[in-house]
Amino acid sequence: MYEVELKFPIADARPALARLSALGASAAHSVEQADCYFNHPSRDFGQTDEALRIRSIGDRHLVTYKGPVIDVQTKTRREIEIPLDGSDARDKLAEILAQLGFRAVREVRKSRQPYHLHRDGREFEVAHDQVVGLGTFLEIETLASESERPAAISAIQKLAADLGLSAPERKSYLCLLLEKTGKNS
Template sequence: MLEVEVKYRLTDTGALVERLLTLGAQAKSPMAQSDLYFSHPARDFAQTDEALRVRSVGGESVATYKGAKIDTHTKTRREIETHLTDAPAFVQMLEALGFARVATVTKCRQPFLLAREGRTLEVSIDDVEGLGHFVEIEAMAQPADLQEARRCVTAAAESLGLEHGERRGYLEMLLQAQQPPTVG
C-alpha cells in the first residue's frame, strides 16, 4: 500500500475542528502516541528518506517501515505495518541486529474520519511535544489509484483552508529543532 499524506502547521486548532465538523467529519477518541525511531546499521535513513518506527498507543504496538517519498507535493510513500504482540522483545531484536534508537516522538492525536468522493480520509490534529500543533490528512492507495488519492487529499486540504504544507516528518523536525545553532 501507499500512504498519501499532506501535513500543515496549525495556529488555530479550534477553527479547524469547526470546519471539519461542518464538512461532516466524525471525531474519534483522542489518543497519546509514542513513536520510537531507529537508525539502520548499514545505511543512513536521513539520506535514503526512509523510516523505521515502533508506535505505541495504550497497550498496542505497531512496527512501521516507511519508504522514500515518491513525489514533490505530498508525502506519498510505501508503508508496511505489522502489529506486535511483544514490542519490547522486537526492540531488543532490532538492537541485537545493529539498529539504534534515534529519538522518540510523543504526541497527542485527535483523529477524524472525513468522507470525500467515495473515499474515507483520516484527518489527525496532532499536538507534538517540542514542535507544536499540526494537521495531517491521509489516504491509503494502491499504485493504480495513486493519482486519484493525491487529488482527493489535496482537495480536502484546500476545502479546509490549509496552505503551506510541511513535507518533513516529525522526527526530522524534532532532530533539527534539537541541533545547536551554528556560529558563523
C-alpha cells in the same frame, strides 16, 4: 499500499476543525502516541528518506516501515505496518533490532485527536496533533494502491484547500525534532 499525506503546522486548529465537522467528519477517541524510530546499521534512513518505527498507543504496538517519499507535492510513500502482539512485544522487538545493529534514534510523543471522513469515495483520517517539542499540526492522510495514487493526491489536496490549509510541512516530526535539537539521524 501507499500512504498519501499532507501535514500543516497550525496556530489555531478551530477554523479547520469546524470546516471538517461541517463536511461530516466524526471524531474518534483521542490517543497518546509514542513513536520510537530506528536507523539501519549500514544505511542512513535520514539519507534514504526511509523510516522504521515502533508506535505505542497505550498497550497496543505497531511496527511500521515507510519507504522514500515518491511525490514532490505530498508525502506519498509505501507503508507496511503490522501489529505486535503482547505487552512486552515493543521491548522485545527493540532488543532484536539492537542485536541486529539498528540504533534507536529518537522518540516522538504526541497527543492525537483523529477524525474520520468519507468523501468522494475515499476514506480520510485527519489528525489534530499536539507534538511534544514542536507544537500543533493538522495531518490529512488516505491510503491508495499504485493505480489510485494520482486520484488520492488530488483528493487530499482538495480536502486541504477546503479546510483552509496551505503551506504543508513535508518533513516528518522526527526530522523537525532532530533539526530543532541540532542532532542528525
